[in-house]
Amino acid sequence: MDMKAFWDQNKIWLSIVLGVLVLVAIGYSRDVANDTNITVAVLSASLRASTPLVLGALCGILCERSGIVNIGIEGQILVAAFVSFVSYSRFGDSLGAESVMALPLALLMGLLSGAAMGWLLAFMSVTLKLDQIIGGTVINILALGITGYYYQQGLLVPSKLQAIEIPLLSQIPVLGPVFFNNGVLTYLTLILIVSMHFVLYRTVWGLRTRAVGEHPRAADTVGINVYYVRYVNVIAGGVLAGLAGSYLVLEAVGTFERGMSSGRGFVALAVMLFGKRTPFGAWGAALLFGFASALQTQLQFFGTIDIPHQFIGMLPYVLTILVLAGFVGRTRDPKALAQPYSKE
Amino acid sequence: MAQLRQFWRGVSVPITAVIISLLIGAGLLYISGASPWEAYSALMDGAFGDAKGVQRTLEKATPLIFSGLAVAFAFKAGLFNIGAQGQLVFGALAAAVVGTSFASLPTVVHIPLTLLAGVVAGGLYGAIPGALRTYTGAHEVITTIMLNYIALNITDYLANGPLKDPTSLAVARTPKILETAALNPIMIGEYSLPLGFFLSVVVAALIWWLLWKTTLGFEIRTVGQNPDAARYAGIKVSRIIILTMLISGALAGFGGSVETQGVVGRFQPGFNSGLGFDGITIALLAKTNPFGVIPAALLVGAMRAGASKMQFQADVATEIIDMIQAIILFFVAAEVIIRFILRQNDTDNQILDVEPTKTADLAEKNSSGD
Numbered sequence: 001m002d003m004k005a006f007w008d009q010n011k012i013w014l015s016i017v018l019g020v021l022v023l024v025a026i027g028y029s030r031d032v033a034n035d036t037n038i039t040v041a042v043l044s045a046s047l048r049a050s051t052p053l054v055l056g057a058l059c060g061i062l063c064e065r066s067g068i069v070n071i072g073i074e075g076q077i078l079v080a081a082f083v084s085f086v087s088y089s090r091f092g093d094s095l096g097a098e099s100v101m102a103l104p105l106a107l108l109m110g111l112l113s114g115a116a117m118g119w120l121l122a123f124m125s126v127t128l129k130l131d132q133i134i135g136g137t138v139i140n141i142l143a144l145g146i147t148g149y150y151y152q153q154g155l156l157v158p159s160k161l162q163a164i165e166i167p168l169l170s171q172i173p174v175l176g177p178v179f180f181n182n183g184v185l186t187y188l189t190l191i192l193i194v195s196m197h198f199v200l201y202r203t204v205w206g207l208r209t210r211a212v213g214e215h216p217r218a219a220d221t222v223g224i225n226v227y228y229v230r231y232v233n234v235i236a237g238g239v240l241a242g243l244a245g246s247y248l249v250l251e252a253v254g255t256f257e258r259g260m261s262s263g264r265g266f267v268a269l270a271v272m273l274f275g276k277r278t279p280f281g282a283w284g285a286a287l288l289f290g291f292a293s294a295l296q297t298q299l300q301f302f303g304t305i306d307i308p309h310q311f312i313g314m315l316p317y318v319l320t321i322l323v324l325a326g327f328v329g330r331t332r333d334p335k336a337l338a339q340p341y342s343k344e
Numbered sequence: 345m346a347q348l349r350q351f352w353r354g355v356s357v358p359i360t361a362v363i364i365s366l367l368i369g370a371g372l373l374y375i376s377g378a379s380p381w382e383a384y385s386a387l388m389d390g391a392f393g394d395a396k397g398v399q400r401t402l403e404k405a406t407p408l409i410f411s412g413l414a415v416a417f418a419f420k421a422g423l424f425n426i427g428a429q430g431q432l433v434f435g436a437l438a439a440a441v442v443g444t445s446f447a448s449l450p451t452v453v454h455i456p457l458t459l460l461a462g463v464v465a466g467g468l469y470g471a472i473p474g475a476l477r478t479y480t481g482a483h484e485v486i487t488t489i490m491l492n493y494i495a496l497n498i499t500d501y502l503a504n505g506p507l508k509d510p511t512s513l514a515v516a517r518t519p520k521i522l523e524t525a526a527l528n529p530i531m532i533g534e535y536s537l538p539l540g541f542f543l544s545v546v547v548a549a550l551i552w553w554l555l556w557k558t559t560l561g562f563e564i565r566t567v568g569q570n571p572d573a574a575r576y577a578g579i580k581v582s583r584i585i586i587l588t589m590l591i592s593g594a595l596a597g598f599g600g601s602v603e604t605q606g607v608v609g610r611f612q613p614g615f616n617s618g619l620g621f622d623g624i625t626i627a628l629l630a631k632t633n634p635f636g637v638i639p640a641a642l643l644v645g646a647m648r649a650g651a652s653k654m655q656f657q658a659d660v661a662t663e664i665i666d667m668i669q670a671i672i673l674f675f676v677a678a679e680v681i682i683r684f685i686l687r688q689n690d691t692d693n694q695i696l697d698v699e700p701t702k703t704a705d706l707a708e709k710n711s712s713g714d
Contacts, residue, residue: 071486128680128681134677135677137424137426138673142667142674144621145666145667145669145670146667148666149661262493266486266490308501310498311497314497321482324483325487326481
């Protein structure tokens, strides 16, 4: 491939990657000099922060590729986080703290609640043909209500998912401890990114999904059930958002706090757009956003620069606006996005 | 008679939606072991039981009228302003700053000046997503939400740092505003009625007038119904979008001023949270009618005002109000369900008479000139 064309097409990405690499190199050289481990800490924190974002973005990809705007990802994440937390606490009580089944069951409940929220969005936007932005808003406000009303202080969960070190691979300097010493859900997310790419571009289902998002009438004419494809994708998206919520509670934080999704569902939409609605693109974007939020918790990465934490805390949100404003590349929407489909 | 029927058609859906939602809320209360009757009567008692309750209800409803108007106004141009929260917070902060400065200014100047500060701050903050939408095509739904988080961070920083009241050591908040900037309640008999409430009613009337009696209002509504037709008719759509978001933000900022001057007396982070989001429910419940916003806000305000009494007497978490509000929102949005229940035909299930817009769509139109 022509080098210049490649540069022109990807200059934003390449500059960002280069910039991050330079930052990491500076940090790492300082680590070596001072015998500290800050670089690995920052990169691990980036990966941890990127996991719910990429899951939310994958949810957005499934929905939008089939023509449904989902701004309810935030609420879906929140509900699933809450349901996993409560069920983990209940199962932990009833099965005993040392039971190995409590965690998987809690995860299952989280995924099911995500599916239920996905179904609600599909019901509103496909069956009732509501304005999809309003449908998503209903989900977000409902999520705040449900999680607020049923939240009880003092619920405890046994423990969170522990990191599993993968032998040999985790010995690679810097990258090893970052990528190969994580919890199960992080590994699952990495697998999901790859399989999502495969499903979207290499299977009949993926082709149908994209067809329904681009030209539902044509898809209908060749016998594709538009409603069915949209329902399945939006519900599957809900499951992915549910996984993001379960990840927050079961692997990242280990407890539930009110409003703990704190805008991740919306940032995920920016991640999706930044990644041009492709799974791998979304992963790269999520890592970048994750890096931005990791800097907040790992301030010492900068050395001793005195920046108020509020300013670093809003970095992901500012980045989201910049992405949406197209300062970092524009993407084409699926043609039938946000338009309800009616059979004639 | 025909007019009456039309009026009923207009209000039947919101009223039925509220009734159904309260019934579902009662069911939820029953399931979680509380007595719905006891809870709801405590709620009513807290909201209207005595003079204090009425004052509380009006006080809670006032910022909601402003945020409801903000969301409803933007809807008219087909814009969904979820950022009323951030605009309101900036308005509240700006009012706190102006309200503490200019000592020895007469009240008749200081009060309007402080109100204006909130209006300007909210308006400018609202204009940002408007400009982003026209010039870059970034959808206002996500940019306004992001701007809410940014506003939260910036105001938190300011109230913790440069603007912090030096006398309150542990609490991050701005100093108390001067007496000359305070909106004190009017006393009528034993009832003390918040002045801000009357202001909000006047503003609602003004917005109605602006929307239905002026050229600008016509242009805004045309852009909302059909941007292409508006462009064809020579309306500068980009100007209208920015202006609408500016006014919408100004309304939310107005609400922030009134909160600071009439209720809180200063700016304190977290004190105004949720007001902007409630505006969405209120605007949709009012079917984006400026006058409809008033009863809708009174309903939500009454629920908010009575919630603490309900928690105290019936031991019900105040968050049940959020649940009921979400269910109301669902049923108002899903008008088709209510029309089915009421056996009303002619199901125009679009709550907004506007076209769904897409990010790329808009960007293309803008680049092709207008």
